[in-house]
Amino acid sequence: MPTLLPAYDRILVDIKNYVFGYEATSERARSCARLAIFDALGCAIESVAKSTQCRSFIGPIVPGTTIPDGFRLPGTSYELDPVKGAFDLGALIRYLDHNDALAGADWGHPSDNLGALLAVMDWLSRAATSGRLVHRGPPLTIDTLITAVIKVYEIQGCLLLRNAFNAVGLDHTILVKLASTAVVSWLLGLSEDQTLAAISHAWMDLAPLRVYRSGSNTIPRKGWAAGDACMRAVQFALLTRTGQPGAPTPLTMPRWGFYASIWRNGAPFTLPKPYTTWVVENVFFKVMPVEGHGIAAVQAAVVQAQRMLHRGLLDPVKDIHRIEIRTCAAAHLIIDKNGPLHNAADRDHCMQYCVAVALLKGAAPEAGDFQDGSLYASSQAVEDLRAKIKIRPDESLTADYLDLDKKSIPSALAIHLTNGDVLEEVLVEFPLGHVRNPGTHAAVVHKYRQNLALLFSRSEIEEIEKIVNSGGDRNVSDLLDLLVRYSYTKL
Numbered sequence: 483m484p485t486l487l488p489a490y491d492r493i494l495v496d497i498k499n500y501v502f503g504y505e506a507t508s509e510r511a512r513s514c515a516r517l518a519i520f521d522a523l524g525c526a527i528e529s530v531a532k533s534t535q536c537r538s539f540i541g542p543i544v545p546g547t548t549i550p551d552g553f554r555l556p557g558t559s560y561e562l563d564p565v566k567g568a569f570d571l572g573a574l575i576r577y578l579d580h581n582d583a584l585a586g587a588d589w590g591h592p593s594d595n596l597g598a599l600l601a602v603m604d605w606l607s608r609a610a611t612s613g614r615l616v617h618r619g620p621p622l623t624i625d626t627l628i629t630a631v632i633k634v635y636e637i638q639g640c641l642l643l644r645n646a647f648n649a650v651g652l653d654h655t656i657l658v659k660l661a662s663t664a665v666v667s668w669l670l671g672l673s674e675d676q677t678l679a680a681i682s683h684a685w686m687d688l689a690p691l692r693v694y695r696s697g698s699n700t701i702p703r704k705g706w707a708a709g710d711a712c713m714r715a716v717q718f719a720l721l722t723r724t725g726q727p728g729a730p731t732p733l734t735m736p737r738w739g740f741y742a743s744i745w746r747n748g749a750p751f752t753l754p755k756p757y758t759t760w761v762v763e764n765v766f767f768k769v770m771p772v773e774g775h776g777i778a779a780v781q782a783a784v785v786q787a788q789r790m791l792h793r794g795l796l797d798p799v800k801d802i803h804r805i806e807i808r809t810c811a812a813a814h815l816i817i818d819k820n821g822p823l824h825n826a827a828d829r830d831h832c833m834q835y836c837v838a839v840a841l842l843k844g845a846a847p848e849a850g851d852f853q854d855g856s857l858y859a860s861s862q863a864v865e866d867l868r869a870k871i872k873i874r875p876d877e878s879l880t881a882d883y884l885d886l887d888k889k890s891i892p893s894a895l896a897i898h899l900t901n902g903d904v905l906e907e908v909l910v911e912f913p914l915g916h917v918r919n920p921g922t923h924a925a926v927v928h929k930y931r932q933n934l935a936l937l938f939s940r941s942e943i944e945e946i947e948k949i950v951n952s953g954g955d956r957n958v959s960d961l962l963d964l965l966v967r968y969s970y971t972k973l
Contacts (some may be wrong), residue, residue: 559966856936
């Protein structure tokens with residue numbers, strides 16, 4: 483008589499049930515998902531156009547290789563297998579730290595997952611059209627892509643709201659891997675049992691250490707960590723499709739499971755809400771390339787810079803004695819950095835650097851302001867201002883940050899001048915990009931159009947928008963065909 487395997491862990495079953503059973507029909511959620519798709523594609527094009535470092539590792543591993551029916555990587559003419567394609571697009575979306583985000587006990591970037599979704603859907607569509615495979619999953623249309631976006635956002639977001647992976651030294655990209663594995667399995671046409679097996683591999687694979695986001699170890703890997711998670715997700719789903727079994731209790735197994743061996747006190751995860759469409763409707767769009775917890779402080783700094791200008795104070799280094807910033811505990815933990823900053827990845831994750839640049843410019847930092855060749859990267863004025871900034875966590879701001887009914891991403895900034903005056907505190911609770919900021923939608927539309935315009939004409943952008951906004955039954959490959967460019971393809 484065959485041995486019966488134990489039932490799968492409840493967390494895995496709930497995710498599988500949501501992916502296969504939930505009807506994501508909310509028009510508000512679907513509208514938000516469309517905006518998220520545009521924003522992510524714009525971020526990818528921005529990386530292709532502006533980052534030589536990111537361009538150095540995208541494309542086929544063996545130069546010149548093409549894949550029959552391969553995924554068309556946006557902004558290039560590469561035709562890639564879905565595993566490398568997921569890595570490359572995930573990295574392009576994330577690399578300049580400009581894609582959307584969600585705050586909770588941990589922090590994550592839900593659009594990271596689009597690397598996996600688009601790579602798999604485009605490859606499947608082309609291969610099914612050519613007859614190389616028979617597709618048994620959902621239709622490979624824009625409508626299906628929108629549903630997939632809603633579901634990966636929800637899985638990743640709900641799990642990070644109350645579970646701090648960073649508190650045990652793990653990177654939040656574990657949740658990209660998890661969400662993408664679950665939804666890619668559905669897109670591939672795997673059964674519910676196969677999807678459970680694939681999800682179990684995501685948990686067994688665990689997460690990288692978040693050391694590459696911290697202190698002197700902050701390196702560009704933080705920009706391709708999401709691509710790595712997307713790649714692994716696609717790989718697990720494809721391996722499961724070949725018949726690889728899963729492990730039913732990767733979380734709850736005594737001694738060896740995730741809870742017992744890694745998680746704090748062996749307690750199970752906390753989920754404050756059921757999986758619906760909440761996350762995509764509440765995601766934070768980053769309208770400036772600054773680590774998300776720092777955007778409110780940057781906006782406050784721009785206001786203070788204007789106040790100084792109106793007083794005729796033109797030299798922030800000379801005129802400022804001290805800068806005090808109140809913020810949430812997560813911001814204090816993640817981006818309060820003193821000492822040398824070693825690269826762009828280090829600088830855009832330093833609140834002091836971002837605020838100093840904003841005060842000197844009188845405007846928000848741009849992607850180029852973090853690069854090694856930037857005037858600000860070697861500026862003594864930036865270093866002098868950084869030394870004058872004191873950041874402290876505030877209990878009330880932290881409570882508002884964690885409150886699901888408010889979800890502010892707040893910072894308050896006051897400036898003490900050398901003449902003894904004080905520029906009263908500027909508190910920003912809902913910075914531009916937050917769902918409760920009335921200027922967010924227009925700012926995101928402006929951002930993605932500006933990014934797409936780096937490589938595409940106005941008429942091409944209008945056609946891209948038309949397919950996503952009103953071409954629900956159009957094939958995803960029709961969208962990817964519009965995003966092909968030859969400018970940045972390695973020979």
